Structure formats: C-alpha cells, structure tokens
Amino acid sequence: MVFGTGIDIIKIERVARLIEKEAFMKKFFTDREREYLKHKRAESAAGYFSAKEAIVKSMGTGFTGFKFKDVEVLREDNEPFVILHGNARKIAEDMGIGTIKVSISHEKDFAISSAIALKEVKGRGKEYLLKEYPLNILRKRENNSHKGTYGKVSIIGGSYTMSGAAILAANAALRTGSGLVNCVIPECIIERVASSVYEATYTPLNHSGGTINLTQKDINLILEKSDALSIGTGIGFEEKFLKPIEEILKLSRIPIVIDADAINILALDVNILKKERECSVILTPHPLEMSRLTGLSVNYINSNREEVAKKFAKEHNCILLLKGHETVVSNGDKVYINKSGNPGMATGGSGDVLTGIICSLLGQGYTAYESGVLGSYIHGLAGDMAYEVYGYGLKASDITNYIGQYVK
Known part of the structure; x- marks a missing residue:
C-alpha cells in the first residue's frame, strides 16, 4: 500500500558549483555516498541530492527532525x-513505512527524482521495515520449522595443536542459526572440542601426527549427510590433503568453503578449481594466502584488491572473499566491498569465526555470493559490537558471542 509519493527536480549547474566545496559534501552526503560520487560527474551528485528531497517528500516530513x-x-x-x-x-x-523506492534520472541541465513510500504489509511486521543492505538479504524463519530446516553443516578441521579453530568455526555456525553442526576432527582432540561445543555432533577420524586423515569413504559419508561444508580451519599444512580436497570438489553437489591451510594446500595446484564440478565454492584468503594462490606480491594485491578478487573469481569459477580492511567479495561479475569491522578483529581465530558464519548461511540455503556478502558483513558487525566492550583486547570468541544480535 502506498503511503506517499515525492518528486524533485534540480538544476545540475547549481550542484556542480557546490560539490567543489568539501564542507558541502560532508554536510549533505554520507561517507559511502561520497565514495561513490567522487568518480562521477556533477549530474550524479545532483541526482542524489534530488533523490533525498523526493524521499522526504514521500514521507510527508521534509527534513524536519533529522539530518x-x-x-x-x-x-x-x-x-x-x-x-x-x-x-x-x-x-x-x-x-508504518516499510520501504521507499527511488528512481533517478537526468538530462542536459536538470536532474529529477521520484520516490514512493510503501507501508508495511499487514501481518508481516519488521522484516518489511527499512533494513540496511546486506542485512536485508536475511530471511524470516517460519513458525512451522525444525532443526533440519536450517541446514546440516560439516566443519572439517582442527588438529592436535589447533583444536581451537574447529571450536570457533562450529560455535560461529551455531550462532548464525545452523540447525545441525557436525565437527569432522581428529580423534585425538574430540574431548577438547566436545567440551567447548556441546550442541554439535562429531565425526572423529583417524589421524597421523595429530592431523586428520580423510579417506574416500569418509568423504562420501560427510557429503551424504551435509547441506554445506567447510574445510581448512586448523587442519595444518599437509600436502596429503591436496588429493582429498580435489576429491571433495569432484564429488560434491553441496556448497563448500575453503579456508586457511586448505587454501595454502590448494595453492600447490590451483588449477584444480578450473576442473568441471557441480558445487559452488567460496575461498576466503587473506592477502598472503592470495599471494600464494596467484603468484602476485602482497603489495600488488593490497593495491588492487577489487581487480585481483574479481579476476580470480571469474577465472576459477568461485566466490572470492579477500579478507582485510574493507573485505572484497566477488563472483567474477559483481563486487561487494564490506564496510563493517575494525582493527581489533586482527586477532587469531577471527577468520575461523567468519568461515563458520559463511558455512552456516550456505547450509541455510543462501547462495554462495549472498553467503559471502552477508557473512562478511555480520562478522564485521559482531566484531564492532565486541570492540565496544573489549577494544583491541577482543578475542575471536567475543565476536562469536555477538553474531546472534544480527541474525534475526
């Protein structure tokens, strides 16, 4: 149902003079708007200015009571x-406004915008209220559902010296809303992991030197009982894992997150990703891991993050999530730059939490690109909340504790 409409027109020449002044830009446009507009011509800024006027007209308020x-x-x-x-x-x-649709256009001398404010759909409540992208990707849970409805995910990881990685990923998956989480871990660490993740189930496997052994039989069993899986968190760098990773990619029809040492192992033969497969794959490298995958220097990667991520994703048929300040997510076509997060998250285990979040979203039925975008954003938001409490002393487990604030 339409609540109100608004329309506005503005002369581009008027805005062209104003945008030269930094004070004007900071007063009227947000950081993200300025980032977009800095590469655009005056008509784009005029269109945005006009759109804001049309939006408040559709609300019937004008700029009264807010900035x-x-x-x-x-x-x-x-x-x-x-x-x-x-x-x-x-x-x-x-x-009771649920959303506002806006359209922007311009011609030689003028920019024009129209906006339509729509009321909530009766009985549907808060999910129709204005929600920031990408949180608006989140789906509402139905009352008539059960644990099987929200995904069975397997976390393949952990080793004798890095059991915490599996714990963090599993807890993050549970906090993100997975119905069932299965930890595929070396038998030697099951007591440690199980005492920290009560709600999970376990597939303890044989190991050598504290690192997991994955047989063909194990792989088939894991794939059969999972809706999504992750591999890499805390497994350790062992060349023997290259063959199981290749087998998983070959056999899987469920989405996969490849993280941490599984990325470093995959770098031994990255062309495995180019082979025909039926599963979607998300890789989550930090710049050094990306350097191993591509042969490019870390400095080059950090200076060309969007280009590097997009090119790799396209060439290797995957979703590439390049971690770091303003994490980049690309499917080879679209590119998303994440703005949530803070320097306090530069701590051991933070990436394991991210993997658990993304794996959980995949298991719940979100697409690989949606899972990468939404996962990185929620990870950063939870980290921001943890930072408010712990500052630079925050731990990865603190991030996990705040995930549920946003997954609702």
Whole structure:
C-alpha cells in the first residue's frame, strides 16, 4: 500500500558549483555516498541530492527532525536503494513505512527524482521495515520449522595443536542459526572440542601426527549427510590433503568453503578449481594466502584488491572473499566491498569465526555470493559490537558471542 509519493527536480549547474566545496559534501552526503560520487560527474551528485528531497517528500516530513545524511542513497547492481538512519528511520517506522523506492534520472541541465513510500504489509511486521543492505538479504524463519530446516553443516578441521579453530568455526555456525553442526576432527582432540561445543555432533577420524586423515569413504559419508561444508580451519599444512580436497570438489553437489591451510594446500595446484564440478565454492584468503594462490606480491594485491578478487573469481569459477580492511567479495561479475569491522578483529581465530558464519548461511540455503556478502558483513558487525566492550583486547570468541544480535 502506498503511503506517499515525492518528486524533485534540480538544476545540475547549481550542484556542480557546490560539490567543489568539501564542507558541502560532508554536510549533505554520507561517507559511502561520497565514495561513490567522487568518480562521477556533477549530474550524479545532483541526482542524489534530488533523490533525498523526493524521499522526504514521500514521507510527508521534509527534513524536519533529522539530518540530511540520515537519508542515504546507495546502489546495488547499479540500482539505487534507500537506507534511513537515526531519527529518519524512527519516524518512518512510527508511520508504518516499510520501504521507499527511488528512481533517478537526468538530462542536459536538470536532474529529477521520484520516490514512493510503501507501508508495511499487514501481518508481516519488521522484516518489511527499512533494513540496511546486506542485512536485508536475511530471511524470516517460519513458525512451522525444525532443526533440519536450517541446514546440516560439516566443519572439517582442527588438529592436535589447533583444536581451537574447529571450536570457533562450529560455535560461529551455531550462532548464525545452523540447525545441525557436525565437527569432522581428529580423534585425538574430540574431548577438547566436545567440551567447548556441546550442541554439535562429531565425526572423529583417524589421524597421523595429530592431523586428520580423510579417506574416500569418509568423504562420501560427510557429503551424504551435509547441506554445506567447510574445510581448512586448523587442519595444518599437509600436502596429503591436496588429493582429498580435489576429491571433495569432484564429488560434491553441496556448497563448500575453503579456508586457511586448505587454501595454502590448494595453492600447490590451483588449477584444480578450473576442473568441471557441480558445487559452488567460496575461498576466503587473506592477502598472503592470495599471494600464494596467484603468484602476485602482497603489495600488488593490497593495491588492487577489487581487480585481483574479481579476476580470480571469474577465472576459477568461485566466490572470492579477500579478507582485510574493507573485505572484497566477488563472483567474477559483481563486487561487494564490506564496510563493517575494525582493527581489533586482527586477532587469531577471527577468520575461523567468519568461515563458520559463511558455512552456516550456505547450509541455510543462501547462495554462495549472498553467503559471502552477508557473512562478511555480520562478522564485521559482531566484531564492532565486541570492540565496544573489549577494544583491541577482543578475542575471536567475543565476536562469536555477538553474531546472534544480527541474525534475526
């Protein structure tokens, strides 16, 4: 149901003069808007300015009770969408506005925008309220559901010296909402892991030197009882794992997250990824691991993060999640730059938590690209909340404890 409509037109020349002033840009546009507009011509800035005016007209408020930057216009797949912050969001919610659609156009001298504010769909509640991308990817759970509805995931990882990695990934998967989590670990660490993750099930396997042995029979059993799996967290660098990784990629029809030492092992023969397969794959390297995969220097990778991630994803038919400040996620076509997170998350085990989150989302039925985008964002948000409490002293397990704040 339509709550209200708004339309606005502005002369581009007027905005062209104003955007030369840094104070104007900081007053009227958010950091993300300025990042987008800095590479665009004046008509784009005029369109955004006009869109904000149209949006508040559709709400029937004008800029009363909130700031210009509380109305944010962003783009996904080149389509504009609206995010409201602060009082603007509260006012919209109080009025029952569920979402605002916006359209922007321009010609030689003018930019014009139109906006339509839509009310909530009766009985559907909060999931239709304005929600920031990518949190708006999250799906509502139905009342008539059970643990099997939300995915059975397997975490293949852990070793005698790195049992904590499996613990962190499994707990993160549970906190993200997995119905069932199975830890595939060396038998020698089952007591440690099981005493820290009560809710999981376990597949303890034979090991040598504290690192897991994966046979063909093991692989078939794991794939048969899983909706998604991850491999790599804490397994240790062993060349013997290259063959099992290749077998998993060959046999799997479920999505896979490859992380940590599994990435370093895969770097021994990265062309395995180019072979025909039926499963989607997410790789989550940090810059040094990306260097091993590509042969490029870490400095080059850090200076060309989007380009490197997009090219690798396209050439190797995978989702590439390049970790670091402003994590890059690409499927070879789309690119998402994550803005959540903080330097306090640069701590051991943080990547294991991310793997658990992504694996859980895959098991719940999100696409590989959605899981990479949403997973990196939730990971960063939970880290931001942990940072408010612990500062630079936060631990990876602190991140896990805040995941549930956003998965609802």
